Amino acid sequence: MSLLKPETINIMVNNGNGNYDSNILAQYIHFNEHLLNNEQSYVYNKILEGIEKNTGQTFFIDAPRGTGKTFVINILLARVRKDHGIALAVASSGIAATLLEGDKTVHSVFKLPLNLTRVETPMCNISKQSNIAQALKDCKLIVWDECTMAHKGGFEALNRTLKDIRGYNSLMGGVTVLLAGDFQQTLPVIPRGTRADEVKSCIKASYLWPHIQKVAFHKNMRVHVKGDTSAGIFAEMLLKIGDGNFPSLEAFYQN
């Protein structure tokens, strides 16, 4: 059988029961794995090793816009699913979720409580008899994109729930978790809250944060691979805004 061209491969396709076509996924991996740049490759292999050795680590990829976070995540998802493993992919917002296979928001999949600020030890609203509980028990990888927008209580609720459902008292119940996001974009939104309230509620302020392995991407692949210089200018502008070094639009474009 001849190989499909990368752009014709749709790894989103499954048979509706969550079963993926291993041949299609193998081709997807074949076409894309060797394209990974050095920093992507380092992170990809580190996470893959964690999954294969079942080390139960939680990783955070600090990835500014266009550095290939979605690209790497989708190859990791394909790697797990090709071998019929369960990999769950969620995002904090609906828009980001559409870029990941699975197309689900973290609230809809993990049934996060809505009153995170008022409950001291929140748990996800998942019954142990449900299908999602079974999937959480069996899964090899959980990806949470845009986690930087999430309230730390949601992250802690997931940790508590995974420990309970999987019956294992280590971080995230021993499953490999990949968090991704960019703290220089959107922080959690706290209704009528101050800037300090937002900083206090983001996952960096969680007691779990020191236990997470941090890795980072720096190279803007929209510029390097796609030659999209305007994406580079926009990304640079976002970085300056995030660093608090953005004077004004006029001054930015004059430099």
Ligand SMILES: Nc1ncnc2c1ncn2[C@@H]1O[C@H](COP(=O)(O)OP(=O)(O)OP(=O)(O)O)[C@@H](O)[C@H]1O
């Ligand atoms: N190693 C690579 N080889 C070829 N293309 C790549 C590589 N890494 C990323 N790309 C391409 O670069 C573009 C940006 O990558 P991607 O969408 O994964 O970035 P991102 O970090 O998720 O960005 P954003 O946060 O803006 O969504 C995409 O078109 C992607 O296919």
